[in-house]
Amino acid sequence: MKSSPLILLSTLFFGGLFACQNAAATDTNQSVSAKLQQQALSSSLAYDIVESLTVEVGPRLAGSDKDLVAVEWAEKKLGSLGFDKVYKEAVQVPVWQRGEAKANIVSPYAQPLVITALGGSVGTPEEGISAPIVRFETLDELKQADPSLVAGKIVFIDHITPRFKTGKGYGMTVGGRSRGAIAAAEKGALAIVIRSIGTDHDRMAHTGMMRYQEGVDKIPAAAMSNPDADLVTLMLKRDPNVVLHLEMSPKNLGYATSYNVIAEVTGSSKPDEIVLIGAHLDSWDEGTGAIDDGAGVAIVTAAGHYISQLPVKPARTVRVVLYAAEELGLIGGKSYAKDHQAELAKHYIAAESDFGAGRIYQIDFNVADKAFAAVQAHTGSMQDNGVAPGNNKASGGPDVSMLPGYGVPVASLRQDGSDYFDYHHTPNDTLDKIDPEALAQNAAAYAQFAYLMAQSDIELRPLTPKAK
Amino acid sequence: MKSSPLILLSTLFFGGLFACQNAAATDTNQSVSAKLQQQALSSSLAYDIVESLTVEVGPRLAGSDKDLVAVEWAEKKLGSLGFDKVYKEAVQVPVWQRGEAKANIVSPYAQPLVITALGGSVGTPEEGISAPIVRFETLDELKQADPSLVAGKIVFIDHITPRFKTGKGYGMTVGGRSRGAIAAAEKGALAIVIRSIGTDHDRMAHTGMMRYQEGVDKIPAAAMSNPDADLVTLMLKRDPNVVLHLEMSPKNLGYATSYNVIAEVTGSSKPDEIVLIGAHLDSWDEGTGAIDDGAGVAIVTAAGHYISQLPVKPARTVRVVLYAAEELGLIGGKSYAKDHQAELAKHYIAAESDFGAGRIYQIDFNVADKAFAAVQAHTGSMQDNGVAPGNNKASGGPDVSMLPGYGVPVASLRQDGSDYFDYHHTPNDTLDKIDPEALAQNAAAYAQFAYLMAQSDIELRPLTPKAK
Numbered sequence: 001m002k003s004s005p006l007i008l009l010s011t012l013f014f015g016g017l018f019a020c021q022n023a024a025a026t027d028t029n030q031s032v033s034a035k036l037q038q039q040a041l042s043s044s045l046a047y048d049i050v051e052s053l054t055v056e057v058g059p060r061l062a063g064s065d066k067d068l069v070a071v072e073w074a075e076k077k078l079g080s081l082g083f084d085k086v087y088k089e090a091v092q093v094p095v096w097q098r099g100e101a102k103a104n105i106v107s108p109y110a111q112p113l114v115i116t117a118l119g120g121s122v123g124t125p126e127e128g129i130s131a132p133i134v135r136f137e138t139l140d141e142l143k144q145a146d147p148s149l150v151a152g153k154i155v156f157i158d159h160i161t162p163r164f165k166t167g168k169g170y171g172m173t174v175g176g177r178s179r180g181a182i183a184a185a186e187k188g189a190l191a192i193v194i195r196s197i198g199t200d201h202d203r204m205a206h207t208g209m210m211r212y213q214e215g216v217d218k219i220p221a222a223a224m225s226n227p228d229a230d231l232v233t234l235m236l237k238r239d240p241n242v243v244l245h246l247e248m249s250p251k252n253l254g255y256a257t258s259y260n261v262i263a264e265v266t267g268s269s270k271p272d273e274i275v276l277i278g279a280h281l282d283s284w285d286e287g288t289g290a291i292d293d294g295a296g297v298a299i300v301t302a303a304g305h306y307i308s309q310l311p312v313k314p315a316r317t318v319r320v321v322l323y324a325a326e327e328l329g330l331i332g333g334k335s336y337a338k339d340h341q342a343e344l345a346k347h348y349i350a351a352e353s354d355f356g357a358g359r360i361y362q363i364d365f366n367v368a369d370k371a372f373a374a375v376q377a378h379t380g381s382m383q384d385n386g387v388a389p390g391n392n393k394a395s396g397g398p399d400v401s402m403l404p405g406y407g408v409p410v411a412s413l414r415q416d417g418s419d420y421f422d423y424h425h426t427p428n429d430t431l432d433k434i435d436p437e438a439l440a441q442n443a444a445a446y447a448q449f450a451y452l453m454a455q456s457d458i459e460l461r462p463l464t465p466k467a468k
Numbered sequence: 469m470k471s472s473p474l475i476l477l478s479t480l481f482f483g484g485l486f487a488c489q490n491a492a493a494t495d496t497n498q499s500v501s502a503k504l505q506q507q508a509l510s511s512s513l514a515y516d517i518v519e520s521l522t523v524e525v526g527p528r529l530a531g532s533d534k535d536l537v538a539v540e541w542a543e544k545k546l547g548s549l550g551f552d553k554v555y556k557e558a559v560q561v562p563v564w565q566r567g568e569a570k571a572n573i574v575s576p577y578a579q580p581l582v583i584t585a586l587g588g589s590v591g592t593p594e595e596g597i598s599a600p601i602v603r604f605e606t607l608d609e610l611k612q613a614d615p616s617l618v619a620g621k622i623v624f625i626d627h628i629t630p631r632f633k634t635g636k637g638y639g640m641t642v643g644g645r646s647r648g649a650i651a652a653a654e655k656g657a658l659a660i661v662i663r664s665i666g667t668d669h670d671r672m673a674h675t676g677m678m679r680y681q682e683g684v685d686k687i688p689a690a691a692m693s694n695p696d697a698d699l700v701t702l703m704l705k706r707d708p709n710v711v712l713h714l715e716m717s718p719k720n721l722g723y724a725t726s727y728n729v730i731a732e733v734t735g736s737s738k739p740d741e742i743v744l745i746g747a748h749l750d751s752w753d754e755g756t757g758a759i760d761d762g763a764g765v766a767i768v769t770a771a772g773h774y775i776s777q778l779p780v781k782p783a784r785t786v787r788v789v790l791y792a793a794e795e796l797g798l799i800g801g802k803s804y805a806k807d808h809q810a811e812l813a814k815h816y817i818a819a820e821s822d823f824g825a826g827r828i829y830q831i832d833f834n835v836a837d838k839a840f841a842a843v844q845a846h847t848g849s850m851q852d853n854g855v856a857p858g859n860n861k862a863s864g865g866p867d868v869s870m871l872p873g874y875g876v877p878v879a880s881l882r883q884d885g886s887d888y889f890d891y892h893h894t895p896n897d898t899l900d901k902i903d904p905e906a907l908a909q910n911a912a913a914y915a916q917f918a919y920l921m922a923q924s925d926i927e928l929r930p931l932t933p934k935a936k
Contacts, residue, residue: 430695
């Protein structure tokens with residue numbers, strides 16, 4: 001979305017007004033912002049953090065033993081980085097074990113496929129399921145299908161995820177992953193295997209959370225890699241009767257305790273007011289969780305550290321929150337919102353980094369419309385770091401996306417996600433996918449953002465209701 | 469290697485001479501060559517063939533059931549494409565089953581690794597092997613190491629394969645794969661796990677053949693993906709005592725019969741003289757064998773088909789050979805050389821396509837030095853298809869590489885292999901890695917080459933001995 005001329009004019013007007021009113025404070029703020037940028041860009045701290053997390057912990061599926069290793073790692077790491085407080089808050093998370101997932105085409109052309117179970121899926125019977133494939137281009141096509149075409153079959157949703165800088169292709173196809181099993185089971189399907197929600201051509205399947213619905217049969221749900229989806233589609237062109245054999249042994253094993261891990265740089269004059277910068281600590285289990293969301297952990301942790309080292313601490317408290325169990329349904333984020341409900345009125349603004357390590361090119365807000373121009377002007381120094389002013393329609397990121405519902409302003413620091421969905425939720429989510437320079441640019445932007453927000457005199461509330 | 473001014477001069481001289489002597493024939497040859505090029509570039513035949521092979525057969529490890537499915541596929545496909553003869557010749561091939569391969573770091577940081585067994589490897593005991601890792605940068609470093617540093621450990625050769633258009637990085641590192649187990653076992657190692665011989669950063673391990681040696685213990689041999697090798701190296705930087713657990717269950721199961729599948733366009737005036745264009749039919753078992761070597765199969769098959777459709781057949785016989793069991797040690801190629809020894813004096817020239825589907829940019833020969841300029845001139849029309857004249861040091865390709873030892877001239881049609889070793893010998897060797905236009909350019913080049921060689925009046929023998 002581009003800014004209208006009217007918004008640009010009002011930006012200039014309020015920006016100018018703001019500059020007149022607070023010239024001295026603004027100058028100090030902007031010079032500290034520039035120093036934070038310089039420090040972050042010349043430091044390897046963010047990369048060192050994500051290297052440490054991926055090497056010393058690695059995969060850390062929420063509810064697993066490694067999840068608690070990650071929590072311990074986070075407490076220790078945050079504890080070593082100059083924060084005033086480090087603590088954790090318990091979160092109940094579901095325990096799901098991946099087990100094995102195997103699939104092969106039985107006929108007309110016997111071939112193995114590369115699949116992975118979707119998070120939360122039930123398993124197949126031990127002997128597996130063998131059934132013909134019925135292919136749909138999209139979830140909508142499945143929803144509109146005659147149940148007689150689906151009953152007794154394995155549904156294959158073949159929706160290709162397109163590549164965009166914004167990553168919006170994911171939103172176009174992910175419904176098939178999250179809600180496909182319900183739609184398929186409602187029509188009597190035995191299982192569902194979707195084309196991976198990913199923009200790559202690697203023979204790796206993309207996992208990710210799926211849902212069931214009360215009253216609808218729980219059927220096994222998996223994803224196949226993009227090359228496998230191509231293969232099945234080419235088989236179906238030759239013979240509409242393609243039989244798939246599926247064996248999956250994931251298990252849902254109740255609940256376990258995990259933790260949101262939190263660190264703070266206490267505000268110098270408004271310590272009870274919070275600027276929240278977050279990321280999620282958990283990861284899927286097949287990679288080492290480097291881009292999702294080791295990068296975010298590194299970015300906000302490094303940003304908080306830089307602020308902790310300032311000779312004069314900012315007015316508000318900067319709170320770094322490393323959320324639990326984002327992958328399993330924003331569980332840490334929802335838990336935080338509930339547990340901190342009484343304090344949310346004191347949350348000045350919140351933002352989460354959870355989109356890999358691509359460079360930030362834009363900052364969007366969700367603040368009162370009357371505050372938008374002023375807050376854009378106030379964060380104008382971020383442009384030196386490549387961050388252009390954006391729109392007033394930010395979601396803030398997954399784990400803070402519920403906060404605007406409680407009146408909390410949020411910001412989205414938009415990253416270049418062109419290749420994010422090549423690696424997302426696959427074994428390929430490893431350290432080598434992170435460009436250290438781009439990561440440092442992210443840490444700089446979060447440090448600038450958090451500092452400037454912690455110093456801001458702008459009233460960001462009440463949020464302007466958004467048109468749906 | 470660049471041509472010297474002397475070679476360029478002699479090219480002009482002999483080329484000019486040749487043009488004077490055979491102007492009319494040359495004109496016809498070059499105009500047929502141009503037509504073959506045009507036909508190949510405007511046809512989807514080569515892509516259709518590799519699609520058919522990868523979809524209808526897929527992985528076809530020599531000695532497996534699928535290998536025989538591939539042989540049947542090849543006979544049928546070649547039989548449908550206008551060749552005068554299609555036949556097969558039995559080849560005895562070893563039977564090796566991959567089984568499972570699992571590895572995980574036990575300490576200091578428990579993490580799973582992605583590995584694959586190397587072809588021919590023995591398995592571990594059922595309970596696996598747990599031992600400290602000892603890391604070497606190269607095979608040579610391992611060879612020079614004190615045995616006391618290696619005994620009782622798992623050797624890790626961490627040699628990074630560099631990317632080159634020519635693919636020469638493979639030759640720089642592959643010794644660790646083929647001969648590493650011998651060097652490691654000679655010093656008392658329990659197993660070897662190398663960094664994959666591949667230029668990618670995908671979390672996929674690259675398989676490929678390894679060797680044992682009489683009198684040296686056979687130890688399990690595997691490769692880990694490049695990101696896993698990075699991970700282990702970063703762990704070793706933190707703690708020199710990294711313990712790996714390895715479980716592998718491959719099996720060597722004796723021998724089976726496979727086949728070289730052969731098709732011919734019978735020569736019109738010298739039917740007993742052979743221009744051989746080859747590729748190998750077998751593939752590794754983890755991808756669908758698209759670039760290695762479905763592409764080659766498609767290229768030489770399509771090239772042969774285009775020649776079969778000419779109104780006037782060329783003088784010599786064009787023989788398309790789809791070799792068995794190249795991956796297991798050039799077994800089909802060696803078998804062909806032995807079985808056809810009596811006929812090799814009548815092999816005018818041979819070339820194999822086994823380097824994926826990247827565009828051909830150069831043609832090299834191994835012919836008599838006195839014939840080199842003339843044969844370059846005679847194939848000059850290939851320049852219109854992007855194929856520049858090269859050197860006189862060709863190997864001809866793996867399965868024909870032994871033929872110069874019998875006096876047979878060979879040519880190498882050099883392909884752009886910049887990304888070949890990203891996918892080579894991994895699950896990622898799938899159809900989507902092939903650019904249909906580049907594949908058609910290859911088919912055009914092989915059709916032109918085979919036709920021009922089948923029409924050539926140049927005496928290519930005796931081969932000039934090459935300096936080593």
